Amino acid sequence: MGFSIRAFSLHLSILIISSLLIQTTISVDPLFNICSTSQNYTAKSPYEINLNKLLSDLNSKTPPTGFGLGSSGRFPNRAYGLSLCRGDVSTKDCRACLVNASTQITKRCPNDRGAIIWYDNCYLKYLDNDFLGKIDTQNRFYMWNLNNVSINPEIFNQKTRDLLSKLSENAIETMKMFANGEVEVGVGGEYAKIYGMVQCSRDLSRVDCKKCVDDAISELPRCCGGKQGGRVVGGSCNIRYETYPFLNL
Ligand SMILES: *[C@@H]1O[C@H](CO)[C@@H](O)[C@H](O)[C@H]1NC(C)=O
Numbered sequence: 636m637g638f639s640i641r642a643f644s645l646h647l648s649i650l651i652i653s654s655l656l657i658q659t660t661i662s663v664d665p666l667f668n669i670c671s672t673s674q675n676y677t678a679k680s681p682y683e684i685n686l687n688k689l690l691s692d693l694n695s696k697t698p699p700t701g702f703g704l705g706s707s708g709r710f711p712n713r714a715y716g717l718s719l720c721r722g723d724v725s726t727k728d729c730r731a732c733l734v735n736a737s738t739q740i741t742k743r744c745p746n747d748r749g750a751i752i753w754y755d756n757c758y759l760k761y762l763d764n765d766f767l768g769k770i771d772t773q774n775r776f777y778m779w780n781l782n783n784v785s786i787n788p789e790i791f792n793q794k795t796r797d798l799l800s801k802l803s804e805n806a807i808e809t810m811k812m813f814a815n816g817e818v819e820v821g822v823g824g825e826y827a828k829i830y831g832m833v834q835c836s837r838d839l840s841r842v843d844c845k846k847c848v849d850d851a852i853s854e855l856p857r858c859c860g861g862k863q864g865g866r867v868v869g870g871s872c873n874i875r876y877e878t879y880p881f882l883n884l
């Protein structure tokens with residue numbers, strides 16, 4: 636199944652069309668990363684030492700609960716970070732994902748004072764200023780299935796939005812700020828089942844989680860209208876729908 640990625644950040648607006656082949660299985664490669672590119676640190680500098688400590692803290696702290704946040708060092712070389720595993724991912728898979736994420740983030744964004752990397756199973760973000768508890772409106776990308784739905788797209792899109800919106804209500808009632816569910820849609824002899832999930836980073840308040848997810852849902856027409864699958868993936872929340880089950884439940 637082909638899919639495309641489009642990414643936006645405050646620093647750059649880029650359009651990436653890739654025709655990677657992705658199966659319904661989990662991809663172990665990063666989905667995407669964004670390097671802040673605003674400032675660099677040098678080898679053995681205080682920032683590098685703080686960052687390494689932060690990443691190692693997050694790696695040990697995150698897997699048991701699926702979420703970790705922290706900071707390390709003193710201003711102006713304090714590093715802040717968070718890591719989040721998808722709500723259905725096991726402790727073992729969460730750990731494995733973050734080990735790769737922390738290695739890859741420093742490889743892909745060498746000496747960068749801020750970066751974010753996303754996988755199917757987890758994401759990891761760090762920055763040299765305190766972003767915790769605020770909605771990340773800068774780092775975002777979209778993925779979508781290249782195939783169009785065979786069902787009436789207006790009805791399909793509306794059902795998808797309704798599902799995700801309902802899931803956002805459910806997610807903010809849970810400790811993990813994660814929810815999944817499905818809905819069936821049948822029109823004019825065509826039938827589809829839509830599977831959805833929404834998840835927020837747990838540093839957000841419930842109100843901000845809802846806001847973040849609602850914003851993501853409102854972006855679906857930009858990437859994913861009438862498509863068989865779509866994701867809006869950000870630094871604070873993400874949403875996904877497909878016409879096949881994609882979680883490890
Ligand atoms: C980690 O990365 C390696 C090399 O890319 C890959 O073989 C492995 O499957 C990855 N593991 C996870 C859990 O992503």
Ligand SMILES: *[C@@H]1O[C@H](CO)[C@@H](O)[C@H](O)[C@H]1NC(C)=O
Binds near residue numbers: 672673674675745746
């Ligand atoms: C930081 O380093 C990268 C790669 O080494 C370079 O492309 C970039 O221009 C540097 N940024 C600054 C602000 O020096």
Ligand SMILES: *[C@@H]1O[C@H](CO)[C@@H](O)[C@H](O)[C@H]1NC(C)=O
Binds near residue numbers: 781783
């Ligand atoms: C999906 O629909 C769009 C717009 O109608 C069309 O341009 C595109 O070729 C279709 N894609 C596929 C894979 O059929």
